[in-house]
Amino acid sequence: MKKRSVFFLCVSFFxxxxxxxxxxxxxxxxxxxxxxxxxITIAVETELKQALLVRSEKQLAKADFFSIxxxxxxxxxxxxxxxxxxxxxxxxxxxGILCEIPIVIGDRKFASEVIELNQTLTGIRTDPxxxxxxxxxxxxxxxxTNGDQIYHTGSFVPPVTSTRRTSFFGDRRVFQYSTGESxxxxxxxxxxxxxxxxxxxxxxxxxVILARSRIVTGNSVVLEHAPGIYSIYYHLDKIEVQESxxxxxxxxxxxxxxxxxxxxxxxxxxxxxxxxxxxxxxxVARPIIDKETIISKMNK
Ligand SMILES: [Zn+2]
Numbered sequence: 001m002k003k004r005s006v007f008f009l010c011v012s013f014f015x016x017x018x019x020x021x022x023x024x025x026x027x028x029x030x031x032x033x034x035x036x037x038x039x040i041t042i043a044v045e046t047e048l049k050q051a052l053l054v055r056s057e058k059q060l061a062k063a064d065f066f067s068i069x070x071x072x073x074x075x076x077x078x079x080x081x082x083x084x085x086x087x088x089x090x091x092x093x094x095x096g097i098l099c100e101i102p103i104v105i106g107d108r109k110f111a112s113e114v115i116e117l118n119q120t121l122t123g124i125r126t127d128p129x130x131x132x133x134x135x136x137x138x139x140x141x142x143x144x145t146n147g148d149q150i151y152h153t154g155s156f157v158p159p160v161t162s163t164r165r166t167s168f169f170g171d172r173r174v175f176q177y178s179t180g181e182s183x184x185x186x187x188x189x190x191x192x193x194x195x196x197x198x199x200x201x202x203x204x205x206x207x208v209i210l211a212r213s214r215i216v217t218g219n220s221v222v223l224e225h226a227p228g229i230y231s232i233y234y235h236l237d238k239i240e241v242q243e244s245x246x247x248x249x250x251x252x253x254x255x256x257x258x259x260x261x262x263x264x265x266x267x268x269x270x271x272x273x274x275x276x277x278x279x280x281x282x283x284v285a286r287p288i289i290d291k292e293t294i295i296s297k298m299n300k
Pocket of ligand 1: 190268
């Protein structure tokens with residue numbers, strides 16, 4: 001009997017602690033109604049470890065918090081494959097769950113396209129070489145690494161002045177191989193149909209993490225902008241920056257082309273957040289960290 005009352009005391013003490021901590025956490029979640037493929041910025045004033053996006057106990061996305069003056073920030077990327085509907089943002093410190101924030105993910109339709117590959121391009125896409133595997137693993141290691149530098153907190157500027165697009169973010173693709181077989185994938189970025197030699201510039205301030213030729217993506221550049229946030233530029237004719245260099249918004253990265261797996265000259269521009277493909281247009285539409293909105297939401 002004595003043991004039982006001690007147990008109840010602990011449970012009620014724990015509930016008191018957790019509910020009072022939860023009540024103390026002030027947060028801002030931006031935007032109000034994110035859609036599949038878009039980022040969610042979470043700002044808190046409390047020391048936190050990570051934010052999770054959860055639905056029916058399944059984790060859809062995860063992000064570590066990083067510090068800016070006055071706040072801790074986490075940027076969650078909603079995968080483009082997530083269905084619309086209710087979800088929960090779970091905020092955790094080192095000990096466990098501190099707060100659960102309900103959100104509604106909006107509806108979004110993605111286009112479909114069929115891409116026919118000739119023998120050469122089929123060979124590139126199905127290349128089983130160790131070099132291709134090495135390149136894929138090397139890039140994945142970059143995209144899953146969170147640095148601690150914050151180079152850019154504002155909006156992104158598109159890397160070319162042209163607005164002509166030949167493929168869109170999240171396109172559901174079928175690749176028809178020259179062998180008669182086919183394969184499906186989801187387009188991870190946006191394609192600008194620009195002639196070879198078009199200037200390609202940095203979408204934001206950052207550090208050049210990768211600037212080299214790759215089998216599938218041709219001459220490729222990867223920039224780091226903030227912890228876990230990267231932009232990617234593929235199929236360049238020429239690279240004009242070196243790895244480890246620091247760049248500003250608008251710095252020339254290279255000239256567009258059709259290297260690697262490309263059916264014609266174009267720039268593929270991609271943004272990754274904690275390794276997840278995220279809609280570049282969402283980063284053009286609003287800043288990564290919108291301090292004014294954070295302040296007004298935090299003080300509601
Ligand atoms: Zn593309």
